[in-house]
Amino acid sequence: MSTNAAARPDYRHFLERRSFIEMSARERVRAVLDSGSFRELLGPFDRIKSPWLPLQGIVAQADDGVVLARGTLDGKPALVAAIESAYQGGSMGEVSGAKIAGALERACDECSRGRLILPVLLFETGGVRLQEANLGLAAIAEIHAAIIALRRYVPVVGVIAGLVGCFGGMSLAAAMCTRLIVTRQARLGMNGPEVIEQEAGIEEFDAQDRELVWSVTGGEQRYAVGLADDLLEDDADAIAAAIRNAFREGPAPGRSTQIERYVDLLRSIDPNQPPDGKSLRTLWGRTPKP
Amino acid sequence: MSLESVLSRRGRIWFDALTDGAGAIESGLRSVRVADAALGGEIARFIAVVPDAQNRFPRARSGEVGLDEGWALAHQVRAFAESTEGPRRPIIAIVDVSSQAYGRREELLGIHLACAAAADAYASARLAGHPVIALLVGKAMSGAFLAHGYQANRIIALDSPQVMVHAMGKQAAARVTRSSVEKMEELGEQIAPLAYDIRSYAKLGLLYKLIEGIDADAPGRIDVDRVRAELMSAITDTRAGSSDLAGRLTSPAARKMRAASIEVRLRLAEQWDAHS
Numbered sequence: 001m002s003t004n005a006a007a008r009p010d011y012r013h014f015l016e017r018r019s020f021i022e023m024s025a026r027e028r029v030r031a032v033l034d035s036g037s038f039r040e041l042l043g044p045f046d047r048i049k050s051p052w053l054p055l056q057g058i059v060a061q062a063d064d065g066v067v068l069a070r071g072t073l074d075g076k077p078a079l080v081a082a083i084e085s086a087y088q089g090g091s092m093g094e095v096s097g098a099k100i101a102g103a104l105e106r107a108c109d110e111c112s113r114g115r116l117i118l119p120v121l122l123f124e125t126g127g128v129r130l131q132e133a134n135l136g137l138a139a140i141a142e143i144h145a146a147i148i149a150l151r152r153y154v155p156v157v158g159v160i161a162g163l164v165g166c167f168g169g170m171s172l173a174a175a176m177c178t179r180l181i182v183t184r185q186a187r188l189g190m191n192g193p194e195v196i197e198q199e200a201g202i203e204e205f206d207a208q209d210r211e212l213v214w215s216v217t218g219g220e221q222r223y224a225v226g227l228a229d230d231l232l233e234d235d236a237d238a239i240a241a242a243i244r245n246a247f248r249e250g251p252a253p254g255r256s257t258q259i260e261r262y263v264d265l266l267r268s269i270d271p272n273q274p275p276d277g278k279s280l281r282t283l284w285g286r287t288p289k290p
Numbered sequence: 291m292s293l294e295s296v297l298s299r300r301g302r303i304w305f306d307a308l309t310d311g312a313g314a315i316e317s318g319l320r321s322v323r324v325a326d327a328a329l330g331g332e333i334a335r336f337i338a339v340v341p342d343a344q345n346r347f348p349r350a351r352s353g354e355v356g357l358d359e360g361w362a363l364a365h366q367v368r369a370f371a372e373s374t375e376g377p378r379r380p381i382i383a384i385v386d387v388s389s390q391a392y393g394r395r396e397e398l399l400g401i402h403l404a405c406a407a408a409a410d411a412y413a414s415a416r417l418a419g420h421p422v423i424a425l426l427v428g429k430a431m432s433g434a435f436l437a438h439g440y441q442a443n444r445i446i447a448l449d450s451p452q453v454m455v456h457a458m459g460k461q462a463a464a465r466v467t468r469s470s471v472e473k474m475e476e477l478g479e480q481i482a483p484l485a486y487d488i489r490s491y492a493k494l495g496l497l498y499k500l501i502e503g504i505d506a507d508a509p510g511r512i513d514v515d516r517v518r519a520e521l522m523s524a525i526t527d528t529r530a531g532s533s534d535l536a537g538r539l540t541s542p543a544a545r546k547m548r549a550a551s552i553e554v555r556l557r558l559a560e561q562w563d564a565h566s
Contacts, residue, residue: 039564041558041561041562042554042557042558042561046557046561048550048553048554048557050550051549051550052481052483055480055481056477056481068558070562070564094483094548094550094551095550095551095554097551098550098551098554098555099554099558102551102554102555102558103558105534105555106558106559106562127457128432128457128458130457130458130463130466130467131467131484132483132484133456133457133458133463133483133484134455134456134457134482134483134484134485134491134494134496135483135494135547135548135551136457136483137432137435137436137440137455137456137457138440138494138496138538138548139551140436141409141436141440141441141535142535142538144406144409144410144413144436144440144441145413145441145534145535148409148410148413148414148417148441149413149417149534152417168432168433168457169432169433169436169457171402171406172402172405172406172409172433172436172437173406174402175400175402175403175405175406175407176406176409176410188402189397189402190390190396190397190401190402190405190433191390191392191396191397191401191433194466195392195462195466196392196393196394196397198462198465198466199392199459199462200349200392200393204349204392204393204394205393205394205397212394216394216397216398217397225400227400227403254410255403256364256403256406256407256409256410257368257407257410257411257414258407259361259364259365259368259407259411262361262400262403262404262407263361263365266357266358266361266399269395269399271346271347271348271395274394274395274398274399275398276398277398280398280399
């Protein structure tokens with residue numbers, strides 16, 4: 001028995017690890033913030049629900065699937081917004097979108113007055129909620145605007161843990177973050193595999209081919225080609241530590257401003273002989289750490 | 291029918307009409323048109339994404355915002371915003387974009403980042419004080435609109451049946467929601483945010499101006515002069531206001547149709563600081 005244990009040094013760690021993915025949005029926010037500092041804003045008791053879902057015979061949840069909380073990170077004021085994937089696939093409606101945009105706008109206002117608030121976004125979303133269509137899209141544009149404005153004062157830190165991942169207009173929000181943390185179970189893409197298959201045909205993208213899907217949008221792939229900054233295990237403590245670490249550096253513009261770099265990288269691609277996920281790692285890959 | 295004959299020419303028509311062939315800037319792409327042309331007493335940068343049947347990315351040949359287009363938009367907006375000294379000059383996004391490019395290559399190579407870069411550039415130019423105006427002359431769909439136009443200070447649109455805003459194309463949205471195009475159109479008539487047409491969109495309070503009575507496909511001199519005047523009026527209004535998007539929540543239409551968006555912000559303000 002003891003020989004077995006010695007041969008598997010990670011076994012105890014694996015057992016003690018708290019899964020972040022299995023947590024609800026509210027539990028995730030608690031796990032990220034300093035212990036005891038969680039104070040929810042617009043919680044379920046405020047009952048601000050989607051005015052549009054009941055018109056379509058859908059029961060509206062009291063928090064519209066977004067948990068907002070103020071609290072602290074290493075004692076510093078912070079704001080965490082988390083999307084609940086169990087409700088409407090984490091989709092962005094008018095209220096859920098306004099909660100994130102409105103909170104980031106307030107944080108930006110505070111920062112502009114010299115009172116820094118550290119913003120964290122826990123993504124888990126398929127993008128616009130089609131039952132609120134244009135109001136979801138408008139809210140996502142306002143989230144983008146708020147991230148760009150806020151990023152001038154503090155790093156904006158994004159986390160994609162899985163299992164829903166981050167898609168649609170919210171994938172742009174993830175790309176605007178100063179620092180993006182992913183797990184191996186995360187996926188990041190603009191168009192979901194099913195939508196691409198529907199729009200462009202199965203020869204363009206076979207959504208059932210899991211290996212293909214992960215080799216394109218999976219967290220490990222995104223990290224390996226430089227489209228995410230940290231690749232972590234599904235471990236709440238490790239994620240909380242990585243978030244704190246991301247704030248040790250000052251504000252920075254993020255990869256959505258690295259125009260020359262990506263124009264150069266794209267120029268070297270021949271669309272008639274496109275790379276697959278593996279060969280893109282060679283072309284765009286990080287320099288291996290010694 | 292050839293590909294060209296079914297593609298919208300609106301973007302190209304209005305780009306040519308408003309710039310009058312002046313001040314063309316080479317973007318390196320046939321699909322991204324850029325010109326620095328006179329508007330009122332100043333020079334504005336006009337930008338349009340147009341179909342290019344020879345686009346090197348096959349999934350971006352019908353006027354979609356693809357990988358190259360996203361990065362080119364980002365570059366053209368930033369280059370203009372950063373080169374300007376003195377008064378901040380306007381940027382006009384002429385919007386006729388059918389969607390972002392849907393494809394395997396696009397996902398692999400980070401279309402989300404290319405579109406984010408374009409939106410980022412427009413938002414940064416707006417924050418730096420450049421009046422950014424989106425002129426909707428055709429489709430303003432989904433991620434393509436997020437990349438090209440939705441970060442504008444003011445959005446104005448031609449009142450025309452081909453001018454549409456939505457989160458997803460009709461057929462695709464019907465499939466995803468397991469509904470039919472007919473049912474979706476019916477629902478859109480009852481619930482304004484679900485509709486595609488620009489008149490329904492105008493009810494949401496996100497538009498600064500809906501310009502009626504314009505010949506959108508073959509604009510005459512009077513049409514072009516009227517649109518130019520509306521652009522100038524939007525620029526003047528922008529310069530008198532803030533550099534954020536707060537203006538999208540203040541119109542009577544917004545107070546009615548985006549009441550929940552407003553309430554969320556009011557309640558957030560109440561709860562922001564802890565009460566002991």
